[in-house]
Amino acid sequence: MHIVLAGAGHTHIELLRRGAELIRAGHELTLISPEPYHAYSGMGPGLLSGQYSEAEVLLHAAALARDVGVKYISDKIVSADVSARVLTLASGSTCEYDLLSLNLGSEPVGEQPVDVAGRSIFTAKPIHKLAALRIEIERCCRDLDGCEISVVGAGPAGLEIAANARNLLSKFRPRHSAVNLFSAHSAPAGLTGRRREYVERHLARIGVSFFGGMKVGVAEVPGNIVVLATGLRPPQVLRSFDLALAPDGSVRVDRFLRAESSSRVFAVGDCAYFVDQPLDRVGVYAVRQQTVLMANLLESARHVDTALADAARLTPFSATGPYLAGFNLGYGCGLLYKGRWTLRGRLAFLLKDRIDRGFMRRYQK
Numbered sequence: 001m002h003i004v005l006a007g008a009g010h011t012h013i014e015l016l017r018r019g020a021e022l023i024r025a026g027h028e029l030t031l032i033s034p035e036p037y038h039a040y041s042g043m044g045p046g047l048l049s050g051q052y053s054e055a056e057v058l059l060h061a062a063a064l065a066r067d068v069g070v071k072y073i074s075d076k077i078v079s080a081d082v083s084a085r086v087l088t089l090a091s092g093s094t095c096e097y098d099l100l101s102l103n104l105g106s107e108p109v110g111e112q113p114v115d116v117a118g119r120s121i122f123t124a125k126p127i128h129k130l131a132a133l134r135i136e137i138e139r140c141c142r143d144l145d146g147c148e149i150s151v152v153g154a155g156p157a158g159l160e161i162a163a164n165a166r167n168l169l170s171k172f173r174p175r176h177s178a179v180n181l182f183s184a185h186s187a188p189a190g191l192t193g194r195r196r197e198y199v200e201r202h203l204a205r206i207g208v209s210f211f212g213g214m215k216v217g218v219a220e221v222p223g224n225i226v227v228l229a230t231g232l233r234p235p236q237v238l239r240s241f242d243l244a245l246a247p248d249g250s251v252r253v254d255r256f257l258r259a260e261s262s263s264r265v266f267a268v269g270d271c272a273y274f275v276d277q278p279l280d281r282v283g284v285y286a287v288r289q290q291t292v293l294m295a296n297l298l299e300s301a302r303h304v305d306t307a308l309a310d311a312a313r314l315t316p317f318s319a320t321g322p323y324l325a326g327f328n329l330g331y332g333c334g335l336l337y338k339g340r341w342t343l344r345g346r347l348a349f350l351l352k353d354r355i356d357r358g359f360m361r362r363y364q365k
């Protein structure tokens with residue numbers, strides 16, 4: 001069976017690590033991704049502040065694939081004919097599959113980053129571009145001796161980016177510097193109660209100005225650097241895939257992570273819409289789906305020639321219970337919570353750092 005893994009996301013890297021099992025079972029595996037690496041989002045904000053190097057945050061998915069005998073194609077999928085089981089790639093070539101797994105992540109919604117004279121515009125994703133944002137902030141501090149950054153959108157990503165940009169600026173001490181965080185909502189990251197109080201106090205202490213209840217666009221905010229963090233949506237390319245989609249454009253999947261409209265297609269992470277229980281767009285779920293996807297791909301591949309695996313043999317994914325949410329708030333501080341449990345400050349960052357590094361160690365040699 002030819003199994004194609006589309007995208008080097010948080011779920012697929014585990015399939016690459018365990019790729020030998022699939023190959024030993026007699027299957028051929030191909031990874032298609034435009035970049036040869038996987039960018040681990042949990043450590044992205046630390047990449048911006050300089051806490052982590054690129055080598056610590058970017059996992060070489062192509063090398064992982066090669067080591068276990070998985071073929072790697074450096075390309076972008078631009079369309080799919082699900083009934084003919086063929087993918088078309090940006091290079092013009094095609095790729096046939098018996099089973100397809102989609103782990104294509106998400107892309108920024110809202111305004112697209114169009115360069116405006118004298119200003120640099122960035123988006124919260126892709127994560128690896130946070131390294132380019134760091135370089136741009138460093139350049140401003142060096143060449144202009146001043147840097148004002150406006151982050152538009154104060155969801156979890158915008159909050160972490162603003163705090164870590166402030167952390168980076170403080171290392172250079174330019175003559176003029178400011179970090180502004182704008183939100184259409186009244187509280188950063190939708191936090192409430194003590195969690196909200198802690199984050200607002202922390203932002204004020206480190207010098208991030210929070211402007212809540214303000215729906216603004218690039219043209220209305222000050223600064224020589226603007227970061228758009230107004231939310232994420234499934235990749236638009238999915239709309240040409242001829243699969244049943246949710247209204248936001250994500251692939252509707254059943255409890256086995258199988259596309260509702262094709263039993264040969266699986267979808268996981270941000271690009272999937274888990275019909276039983278819609279999930280937040282967080283990497284935590286993409287990671288939790290790893291073992292279920294592996295089991296169900298193996299089972300489906302075993303039975304693809306007959307009638308494909310029936311539901312009785314497949315493993316259901318269960319998203320019950322709260323997940324651990326973590327924020328890197330710069331300056332070695334963090335916020336972690338799960339259900340009613342909360343941890344703030346240095347200890348929260350240290351624990352988050354330990355979890356994130358532990359995750360990466362599984363895949364890095």
Ligand SMILES: Cc1cc2nc3c(=O)[nH]c(=O)nc-3n(C[C@H](O)[C@H](O)[C@H](O)COP(=O)(O)OP(=O)(O)OC[C@H]3O[C@@H](n4cnc5c(N)ncnc54)[C@H](O)[C@@H]3O)c2cc1C
Nearest residue numbers: 007008009010041042077104105269270281282283284286
């Ligand atoms: C700044 C920031 C911080 C975050 N921090 C956290 C956190 O601490 N914890 C948490 O749980 N979540 C966090 N998130 C959310 C997290 O980024 C996403 O939920 C997570 O990345 C989703 O993972 P995924 O596996 O679905 O896709 P991704 O890991 O984004 O991978 C998608 C892959 O698909 C590839 N791809 C895309 N389009 C194509 C195509 N057309 N053809 C081929 N390949 C393609 C990409 O190149 C990439 O390899 C954060 C997000 C941001 C922006």
